[in-house]
Amino acid sequence: MTPHSSRLQVFAINSIAVDARSHWARAIFYLLAASVAVLAGCSALPDKPMRATQYDFGPGPLLAESVAPAPVPARLPALAIDDIGTPGGALDNQAVLYRLAYANAQQLRPYAQARWSMPPAQLVRQRLRERLSLRRPIFNAREGLALNRSQSAPLPLQLRLELEEFSHLFTAPEVSVGLIRLRATLVEVTPAGEKLLGQRSLVVQRPAPSADAAGGVRALTAATDAAIEELDQWLQQLPAR
The missing domain is CATH 3.40.50.10610 (ABC-type transport auxiliary lipoprotein component)
Incomplete structure (x- = not known):
């Protein structure tokens, strides 16, 4: 294997690693975005209406509030x-x-x-x-x-x-x-x-x-x-x- 081919091989391996990291980064980004959207949707749901x-x-008048019984009025x-x-x-x-x-x-x-x-x-x-x-x-x-x-x-x-x-x-x-x-x-x-x-x-x-x-x-x-x-x-x- 020539030095040139070795450098090409190393470059290819690094490129694959970068692509893999990019793929996982995108996956994590989409996952986080989806989570934020779900949370936002939940917060947008209307609250339970308050009962009037x-x-x-x-x-x-309560009987207990009477200090003394009042005289019976004429009917x-x-x-x-x-x-x-x-x-x-x-x-x-x-x-x-x-x-x-x-x-x-x-x-x-x-x-x-x-x-x-x-x-x-x-x-x-x-x-x-x-x-x-x-x-x-x-x-x-x-x-x-x-x-x-x-x-x-x-x-x-x-x-x-x-x-x-x-x-x-x-x-x-x-x-x-x-x-x-x-x-x-x-x-x-x-x-x-x-x-x-x-x-x-x-x-x-x-x-x-x-x-x-x-x-x-x-x-x-x-x-x-x-x-x-x-x-x-x-x-x-x-x-x-």
Whole structure:
């Protein structure tokens, strides 16, 4: 073997080694690239959607909170409460709504991650029954009519309500209130038809402790309780039939 052929042989062996290293380098590069792509794909997958927080008006007064038993109030005439109407339909769902009075007071906006446990009209009606039943028998409207007719007893007075506003109202970015507006109509059902006994509009607001859905819920709960208290006082002041 000549020196020239030996050099050629060495060069060929080195070339093969370089090609082998290049092949493995490319293989490792492609493997790493594939791994990065898989990881990137995993990170791009959508997260599990967050479940909206549900709110209601809370448990109401607790027996343990009473320092001394209150005197038993005089019983008032029975009352039948109809379903609460919601003109316009904006309150027919479970969204917690707010308004930005400083930007566009005419636009109702829902909180993305907050929901009522039931539509607001149902929550208000439930709270109303709890409060009024402390002083008088309370029926559902159709239930009261059927019960009293079957017993030949006087029909209970009919209370009809419309929930016109129920929102977290911002007058400034950090200043807000819970606002409720109710229209109440009390009628007596007689053989000759319905007799209007009184009508009242209630507008109540309470300050929100924070500028978020939780603060709005607390403010609306306080405003609802205050409106129900005002409604109860009005009902008691109406002349007896």
